[in-house]
Amino acid sequence: MSTPIRVVVVDDHPVFRMGMAGLLRSLDGFDLVGQAESPAQAREIVDAEVDVVLMDLDLAGESGVVLTRELLASYPDLKILVVTMHEDDVSVLAAMRAGARGYLLKSAAPEQLERAVRSVALGDLIMGQGVAERALSYVASSPAGGSGRPRPFPELTDRELEVLDLVARGLGNAAIARALTLSDKTVRNHVSHLLTKLGVRDRAGAVAAARDAGLGAGV
Structure with a gap:
């Protein structure tokens, strides 16, 4: 047996x-x-x-x-x-x-x-x-989904781009932390850095820029 x-x-x-x-x-x-x-x-x-x-x-x-x-x-x-x-x-x-x-x-x-x-x-x-x-569907629409398009926002690190994509999907910091298995503090730091690098004042500005670049698909 x-x-x-x-x-x-x-x-x-x-x-x-x-x-x-x-x-x-x-x-x-x-x-x-x-x-x-x-x-x-x-x-x-x-x-x-x-x-x-x-x-x-x-x-x-x-x-x-x-x-x-x-x-x-x-x-x-x-x-x-x-x-x-x-x-x-x-x-x-x-x-x-x-x-x-x-x-x-x-x-x-x-x-x-x-x-x-x-x-x-x-x-x-x-x-x-x-x-x-x-x-x-999530993988196919993510920044690393292999769409063949140029990588948006080359000034961002891979992790920052990943965070930006989730921000553009409407997720809050806690949900992003859960998705990426990061601490809330780490996510806050990533969001702060990407706002600076993108030259936008707030989260809404980041969302607009991200969606213009094709991120946040499926929302």
């Missing part, structure tokens, strides 16, 4: 977490190692023997994206499948940048979740219906 897939569920909502645990226990080929409601508990439970972590993005005020990055830094072979209510571009991008191998919405059917966990455990990249299209 094949070795069961060892799974940890990380979610701060007890009803959903216990429901997920019950589902996994009912399926053949899975070994539920443990449940965690916080990053602190997850760090205690997850070890090198765990195959897949089912990760929520909102953990009682803490970030599942940050926890994803931390766990993968300690256990590079770990596979993380995000299971969340968030289907916005920023959340998808942040999770995939952090190293998640899959992204499902909590509305996914049980059989879809089962397939996703099995596929992620094998190393596949899995996204739920609609999420993949949004992610591909």
